[in-house]
Amino acid sequence: MYQSEVIDIKKETHDTNIYFNKIKGVKEFKFKPGQFVSFMLPLNETNKRKGMRHYSIASSPGGNILEFIINKVEGGLGSIYLFEDTEVGTKIPIKGPLGKFLLPDKIIHDLCMVCTGTGIAPLRSMIKYIYENDIPHKDIYLVFGTKLKKDLLYHEEMLQLEKEHKEFHYKVALSQEEYDGYKGYVHSFYRKIFNGEKHGHFFFCGFKNMILEARDWLLEKGYQRKCIRYELYN
């Protein structure tokens, strides 16, 4: 268990904050891009969760400050604590790092990353890690799905990355508003590119329904199970 202290909070959208937590007692908090930690929140829960909530690390490894992007779930106990009772200086014990949602040791195929909402967190960590450390890679596709433009996360940053790297492709799928001539879910984007003939390594993060639908389609198209990694948030 580590002690962390919230050192900054930024409002990313109307219902999503970015938290910066400094991990006490270590110069570097070691983790792999894609992993998450468990926040141990004082929620007075009597069930087996006992205030434990998982959050993916949105920053890349290095140093002792971790970045988290957290969505406010209506009526959620953890959300109420993090959005109403947490401020700069609040201490949050954390456990971890945890999880096996990881990049392959060697990136020999295109990476296809698909997320909904704050599911972008572990993917951003992976993408930043690749570019900050010049990790050899092929094309990277990031498809971000949400309802409306006002819900876009790390949008300017992803547009900037796309400008800087010709092999980085950023696509937005809004289900309730048109973006760049398209309105709908994430699926049509990756299906156009990865239809069974092109190799790919797949990373899905966010809502369960989106992920299971994507996984089943890719398996049907002949992609191997070991090339499809996912992290369910709900």
Ligand SMILES: Cc1cc2nc3c(=O)[nH]c(=O)nc-3n(C[C@H](O)[C@H](O)[C@H](O)COP(=O)(O)OP(=O)(O)OC[C@H]3O[C@@H](n4cnc5c(N)ncnc54)[C@H](O)[C@@H]3O)c2cc1C
């Ligand atoms: C590995 C992992 C990593 C995660 N990383 C992140 C992250 O980086 N950012 C982030 O914002 N969340 C993340 N989550 C989700 C997070 O752990 C909590 O589930 C979420 O913050 C809701 O907790 P709560 O205490 O506010 O709601 P709870 O009190 O647990 O739930 C309240 C109600 O909301 C529903 N609910 C729970 N979670 C969601 C949800 N995500 N969306 C919609 N409805 C929900 C429940 O069914 C319940 O009815 C992650 C989950 C996992 C498993």
